[in-house]
Amino acid sequence: MVGSAIIFLIIASVSGLKIAPNAVGEPPTYRILYFHVPTAIMAYLGFFMVFVGSIGYLWKKNPMYDRWAVAGADLGVHFCALMLITGMIWGKQRWGAWWIWEPRLTSALILLIIFSGYLILRGVVENKVTQARYAAVYGIIGFLDVPLVHFAIKLWGSIMHPPKPAMDPMMKIALWISMFAFFFTFVVIYLMRLRYEKGKAELSRLKAEQDDG
Amino acid sequence: MRELITSTKAILFKDIKTELRSREFLGNTFMFALLVIVIFNFAFKLTPENSPELASGILWIAFLFSGTLGISRSFQVEKENECIQGLTLTPVDRTAIYWAKFLGNLLFLIVIQVLIIPIFIVLYNLNVMEHFGLMTIILFLGDFGFMALGTLIAAISVNLKAKELLLPVLLLPLLVPLIIFAAGATSALIDSGNMDDYYSRLKLIIAFDVVFFTVSSLLFEYIVDEP
Numbered sequence: 039m040v041g042s043a044i045i046f047l048i049i050a051s052v053s054g055l056k057i058a059p060n061a062v063g064e065p066p067t068y069r070i071l072y073f074h075v076p077t078a079i080m081a082y083l084g085f086f087m088v089f090v091g092s093i094g095y096l097w098k099k100n101p102m103y104d105r106w107a108v109a110g111a112d113l114g115v116h117f118c119a120l121m122l123i124t125g126m127i128w129g130k131q132r133w134g135a136w137w138i139w140e141p142r143l144t145s146a147l148i149l150l151i152i153f154s155g156y157l158i159l160r161g162v163v164e165n166k167v168t169q170a171r172y173a174a175v176y177g178i179i180g181f182l183d184v185p186l187v188h189f190a191i192k193l194w195g196s197i198m199h200p201p202k203p204a205m206d207p208m209m210k211i212a213l214w215i216s217m218f219a220f221f222f223t224f225v226v227i228y229l230m231r232l233r234y235e236k237g238k239a240e241l242s243r244l245k246a247e248q249d250d251g
Numbered sequence: 252m253r254e255l256i257t258s259t260k261a262i263l264f265k266d267i268k269t270e271l272r273s274r275e276f277l278g279n280t281f282m283f284a285l286l287v288i289v290i291f292n293f294a295f296k297l298t299p300e301n302s303p304e305l306a307s308g309i310l311w312i313a314f315l316f317s318g319t320l321g322i323s324r325s326f327q328v329e330k331e332n333e334c335i336q337g338l339t340l341t342p343v344d345r346t347a348i349y350w351a352k353f354l355g356n357l358l359f360l361i362v363i364q365v366l367i368i369p370i371f372i373v374l375y376n377l378n379v380m381e382h383f384g385l386m387t388i389i390l391f392l393g394d395f396g397f398m399a400l401g402t403l404i405a406a407i408s409v410n411l412k413a414k415e416l417l418l419p420v421l422l423l424p425l426l427v428p429l430i431i432f433a434a435g436a437t438s439a440l441i442d443s444g445n446m447d448d449y450y451s452r453l454k455l456i457i458a459f460d461v462v463f464f465t466v467s468s469l470l471f472e473y474i475v476d477e478p
Contacts, residue, residue: 096473148424148427152424152425155420155421158417158421159411159417159421162411163410168410171473172407172474174473175403175407175470176404176407179400179403179404179425179466179467179470180425182462182463182466183428186428186429186455186459186462187428189428189455190428190455191428191431193432193435193451193452193455194435
């Protein structure tokens with residue numbers, strides 16, 4: 039699984055960096071798009087999993103859903119950070135500044151802060167059940183905030199996101215390849231993370247049993 | 252529903268009564284809000300030309316900070332001597348506790364605003380009387396959304412180790428949209444006078460208020476109930 043994820047990522051990098059043609063009227067740094075766009079989508083997918091897992095947990099009280107949420111938050115935060123970094127590298131070339139308070143970049147930053155808050159909250163509560171409930175409440179609220187943050191930042195900001203470059207069919211194919219590679223990687227890490235969380239829960243259960251016995 | 256309103260009222264009046272016995276906290280928070288306004292004046296070097304432009308942002312930051320102090324207190328007093336346990340042992344709907352705390356916090360912030368806004372108008376040389384009604388609406392709806400979320404997050408943070416720090420860390424990022432809408436609408440009134448801007452933001456604040464008040468009312472029981 040991990041091996042195929044790495045192979046897919048290599049294929050995606052080659053197709054994005056070598057095979058796809060240059061974009062019309064864009065410097066070659068546009069190629070960071072093949073990383074930037076998929077990481078953005080994976081970040082939102084992660085945050086969406088927080089939402090699904092949180093609702094599932096409050097509804098069914100099954101710790102499995104809590105693990106869905108924590109894995110989603112962890113991946114979402116990391117992909118969101120990758121999206122910001124790739125966006126900044128591109129921005130340095132295009133705008134001449136690492137950071138511009140551009141609406142989508144700014145929204146992503148706010149989401150990164152919200153879901154980092156989610157992970158901090160999980161870190162400070164020791165009781166597992168309380169931790170899961172608090173986190174679920176915060177996760178639901180945080181995800182519902184996402185569309186509002188978007189509206190708000192759009193109203194507030196004035197600099198526009200770069201328009202999509204005119205897409206050559208080859209470019210579209212390259213983008214789909216890297217989209218798939220990132221999605222596959224996401225799923226692989228997500229499943230690993232779930233297994234890790236499950237193992238951790240099992241370990242603390244066994245430890246508690248031993249202490250009782 | 253009747254029962255819910257009666258219990259909400261009972262808890263709210265209990266809170267108001269205890270607060271009125273020592274008005275110390277209200278006075279201190281008022282001083283804090285006043286200080287924020289005065290200090291911003293030095294940080295930005297305000298002149299009569301730029302003050303309308305910056306005023307709405309400064310005003311909302313002052314409310315945000317002093318309101319955060321108020322909400323952290325609302326559950327802190329219950330935590331002392333384990334009062335919250337007594338409250339959750341009473342056979343009232345959890346939503347009533349949330350509503351009472353929410354209303355108490357809202358009232359607290361409104362009192363602060365009634366005291367601070369006249370001083371603010373004088374110090375910053377602003378003309379708000381022209382749109383007094385619209386200004387009141389935006390302040391009220393902004394406070395409403397702020398406290399809807401703030402009360403919920405405070406109920407979480409009061410149980411955490413570093414609660415004074417974590418309340419703003421958890422709450423402020425969620426409030427970013429509200430601050431953008433509210434400060435934008437306020438600035439439309441006192442600076443640009445663009446009414447389209449005002450109404451577009453007003454609609455979004457109402458959406459924020461409805462979403463988070465409803466969701467928080469539903470989620471509150473998961474926080475206070477012991478597993």
